Amino acid sequence: MSLHAMAPDGHDAHTAHVPVFTGARRAELDELLTRYPTKMAALLPALWMLQEDRGWVSPEGMAEVAAVLDLTPAYVKGVVSFYTMYHQHPVGRHFVQVCTTTPCNVCGAEDVVHAFLRETKCGELGVTSPDGRFTVIEVECLGACGFATPVMINDALVECVSVDSVKDLVAGLD
Amino acid sequence: MGYPHPAHPRETPVISRYFGDAEARTLAGWQKRGGYEVLRQALATDPVDVQNVVKDSGLRGRGGAGFPTGVKWSFMKPDGKTHYLTINGDESEPGTFKDREIMRWTPHQLVEGAAIAAHAIYAETAYIYIRGEYTEPIHRVREAVKEAYAAGILGANAMGSGKRVDVHVHKGAGAYICGEETALMNSLEGRRGNPRIKPPFPAVAGLFAQPTTINNVETVSAAQHVLRHGADWYKSLSSPANPKSTGTKLFSVCGNVAKPGNYEVGMGFPMKEFLWDLCGGPPAGRRFKAIIPGGSSVPILTPEECEGAVMDYEGIQAAGSLLGSGGVICFDDSQDMVRQIARLARFYAHESCAQCSQCREGTAWTTRILERIRDGQGTMQDLDTLLEIADNMSGKTICVLSDSCATPVVSGLKKFRHEFEAKIPKNRSSVMIPGFSPAAA
Numbered sequence: 311m312s313l314h315a316m317a318p319d320g321h322d323a324h325t326a327h328v329p330v331f332t333g334a335r336r337a338e339l340d341e342l343l344t345r346y347p348t349k350m351a352a353l354l355p356a357l358w359m360l361q362e363d364r365g366w367v368s369p370e371g372m373a374e375v376a377a378v379l380d381l382t383p384a385y386v387k388g389v390v391s392f393y394t395m396y397h398q399h400p401v402g403r404h405f406v407q408v409c410t411t412t413p414c415n416v417c418g419a420e421d422v423v424h425a426f427l428r429e430t431k432c433g434e435l436g437v438t439s440p441d442g443r444f445t446v447i448e449v450e451c452l453g454a455c456g457f458a459t460p461v462m463i464n465d466a467l468v469e470c471v472s473v474d475s476v477k478d479l480v481a482g483l484d
Numbered sequence: 485m486g487y488p489h490p491a492h493p494r495e496t497p498v499i500s501r502y503f504g505d506a507e508a509r510t511l512a513g514w515q516k517r518g519g520y521e522v523l524r525q526a527l528a529t530d531p532v533d534v535q536n537v538v539k540d541s542g543l544r545g546r547g548g549a550g551f552p553t554g555v556k557w558s559f560m561k562p563d564g565k566t567h568y569l570t571i572n573g574d575e576s577e578p579g580t581f582k583d584r585e586i587m588r589w590t591p592h593q594l595v596e597g598a599a600i601a602a603h604a605i606y607a608e609t610a611y612i613y614i615r616g617e618y619t620e621p622i623h624r625v626r627e628a629v630k631e632a633y634a635a636g637i638l639g640a641n642a643m644g645s646g647k648r649v650d651v652h653v654h655k656g657a658g659a660y661i662c663g664e665e666t667a668l669m670n671s672l673e674g675r676r677g678n679p680r681i682k683p684p685f686p687a688v689a690g691l692f693a694q695p696t697t698i699n700n701v702e703t704v705s706a707a708q709h710v711l712r713h714g715a716d717w718y719k720s721l722s723s724p725a726n727p728k729s730t731g732t733k734l735f736s737v738c739g740n741v742a743k744p745g746n747y748e749v750g751m752g753f754p755m756k757e758f759l760w761d762l763c764g765g766p767p768a769g770r771r772f773k774a775i776i777p778g779g780s781s782v783p784i785l786t787p788e789e790c791e792g793a794v795m796d797y798e799g800i801q802a803a804g805s806l807l808g809s810g811g812v813i814c815f816d817d818s819q820d821m822v823r824q825i826a827r828l829a830r831f832y833a834h835e836s837c838a839q840c841s842q843c844r845e846g847t848a849w850t851t852r853i854l855e856r857i858r859d860g861q862g863t864m865q866d867l868d869t870l871l872e873i874a875d876n877m878s879g880k881t882i883c884v885l886s887d888s889c890a891t892p893v894v895s896g897l898k899k900f901r902h903e904f905e906a907k908i909p910k911n912r913s914s915v916m917i918p919g920f921s922p923a924a925a
Contacts, residue, residue, distance in 0.1 A: 353674030392676040395658030413738040455738035
C-alpha cells in the first residue's frame with residue numbers, strides 16, 4: 311500500500327456539502343444494503359464512504375447519511391461520536407497516528423511522537439500544521455505491537471518507525 | 485512460523501504455515517495448498533457431525549475466553565430461524581497481533597474457516613468484523629471474499645452443494661470494546677458499541693435478534709485443520725500432560741524481547757524455553773523484569789513465576805495469570821513499571837464505553853492516581869485507594885473491560901509495590917489540587 315493523501319477535497323470546514331450518495335456511490339450503497347437485514351446496519355460503512363470522499367464526517371454529511379438510511383441526524387451523531395476513527399473536524403492532508411500504548415511505549419514510542427510533532431511542525435497533538443499538511447495524534451493500540459513503533463499515515467501502516475526514521479518519512483510525504 | 489524470523493524447529497506451524505508466502509494469499513495459491521477441499525467435504529457433511537469432530541478435538545476459543553468451540557457450535561439447532569455467524573477480527577488487546585497476520589497472509593484460510601463454521605451452525609450468512617485500523621488485513625480479506633464469490637465457492641450454491649453461504653466483511657471504526665462479543669453485534673447493527681446485558685446469550689438472541697455464534701479469527705482458522713486431519717491429529721500436537729488444552733496456539737510476542745513476532749507452538753510448551761529459545765530472551769545486556777502472558781488484561785508475572793510454567797490455559801493459570809488472547813508483553817529491567825502500568829490504565833480509560841459507572845469512573849480515576857504517582861505527586865494512601873477502586877471495578881459491570889483495567893493494576897501493585905513506594909515523597913499525606921484553595925472554599 312502506498313502513502314497517499316486522504317481525500318482530494320473537503321478539508322475546508324466551510325465548503326458546502328456536496329452529496330456523496332449519488333451515481334456509483336449510491337449504487338455501492340444499494341449493493342451494500344442487500345447484505346444486511348436492516349438499513350441501520352449499513353451505518354458504519356456509509357460513514358466510511360462519506361469520510362473517504364469528503365475527508366471528514368461533517369454535520370451536513372451526517373444529515374445526508376441519516377436521510378439515506380432513514381435515521382435521524384442526532385442518532386448518527388451519537389454513533390459517530392462513539393468511534394475514534396471518524397473525523398468530526400477536518401484534519402491535515404496526512405493524518406498521522408502514532409501508537410503509544412504500553413507494548414510500543416516500552417520500545418520508545420513517546421520519543422517517536424515528539425519527533426513527528428517536531429518534523430511536521432504541528433507542535434501539539436491533534437493540531438493541524440499551519441500549512442494544512444499534517445495532523446499528528448497518539449492512538450490506542452494499532453495491533454502491530456511486534457513491529458514497534460507502528461505509525462498509521464492515512465490508511466497506510468508503517469512498521470518499526472524509530473526517531474531516526476521520522477525525518478525521512480515526513481520528507482517523503484507531499 | 486517463519487515470518488518475520490526464520491522458523492524455529494520447535495514451532496508447530498499449522499495456522500501460520502504460510503505466513504510470509506505471498507502466493508498463499510491468492511485463491512489459486514490457496515487451492516494449490518489444498519485450500520477449500522475441507523469446505524467441500526464439510527458442506528457434504530451433516531452439521532452435527534462437523535460439530536462433533538470439533539468437539540472431540542478439544543479446540544477452545546482463541547479470542548481469550550477459551551470456551552470449547554464444538555460445544556458452542558452445538559448450541560445452534562436447526563430451528564427454522566435465521567442464524568448468523570460473526571467472526572471477531574476486532575483484535576485490539578494491546579500485545580496481541582496474531583489475527584492480523586492470519587488475515588494479512590492467509591485470508592482464504594479465514595474465509596474457508598468462516599464458511600465451514602457457518603455450515604456447522606446452520607447459518608447462511610457470516611460477517612467478518614475487522615477493526616478499522618487494520619487497513620491491509622481488510623483489503624486482503626475483501627479480495628479473498630471477492631475471489632471466492634467469483635469462483636462459486638461462496639454464494640447461493642456454494643461449491644455446487646446447493647447450500648447458500650455468504651461471507652461479508654464489515655469494517656469497524658476504532659473502539660476496543662467492539663471486540664467484546666455483544667458490543668461487536670451492536671456495532672455491526674449500526675449502533676454505538678455498548679456491550680449488552682446477558683442473558684439473552686447470543687446463541688438465543690444475538691445479531692439482529694437472531695441466534696448467533698461468535699468465533700475468533702484464529703478459532704475458525706484452526707477448525708478447518710481439525711476437520712482436514714481429524715480430532716486425534718489435532719490433539720497430538722499438544723502436550724499429552726493436559727488433555728484440556730489441545731492443538732496449537734499462535735502467540736504474539738512484543739515489548740522488550742530480542743525477536744518479537746508471532747510464534748505457533750503446541751499447547752503445553754514450556755514458557756521459559758518459549759521466551760528464551762524461540763523469542764531470543766530479553767534485549768542484549770538486559771534482564772526480564774515482568775511478563776504479561778495473555779494480552780494486557782491479565783495478571784503480570786515475574787520471571788520467577790514463568791520459570792516452570794507451561795503455555796496452555798491451565799498452565800498459565802497455575803502460574804498466576806491467564807492465557808487470554810496469547811499476547812505476550814515483555815518488560816526488561818530498564819522499564820519503570822509505574823509508568824507502564826499507568827499507560828496501560830490510560831488505554832482502558834480511553835476505551836471504556838462509559839456505560840457502567842464503575843468502569844467509566846474507575847478507569848479514569850485509576851489513571852489519574854497512577855499518573856500522579858508516576859509524576860512523584862502520590863501519597864501512600866493512594867496505593868490503598870487504587871486497590872479499593874479495583875475492588876469496585878471487578879465483577880460489577882456489564883462486560884469485563886473494567887476488570888481488565890483492574891487486573892494488571894492490582895497485580896502490578898502487588899509485585900512491584902517497591903517501585904510505587906519509591907516514587908512517593910516521604911511524609912506526603914495529602915494531595916494539593918492545583919487551583920484549589922481550602923481557605924477560599
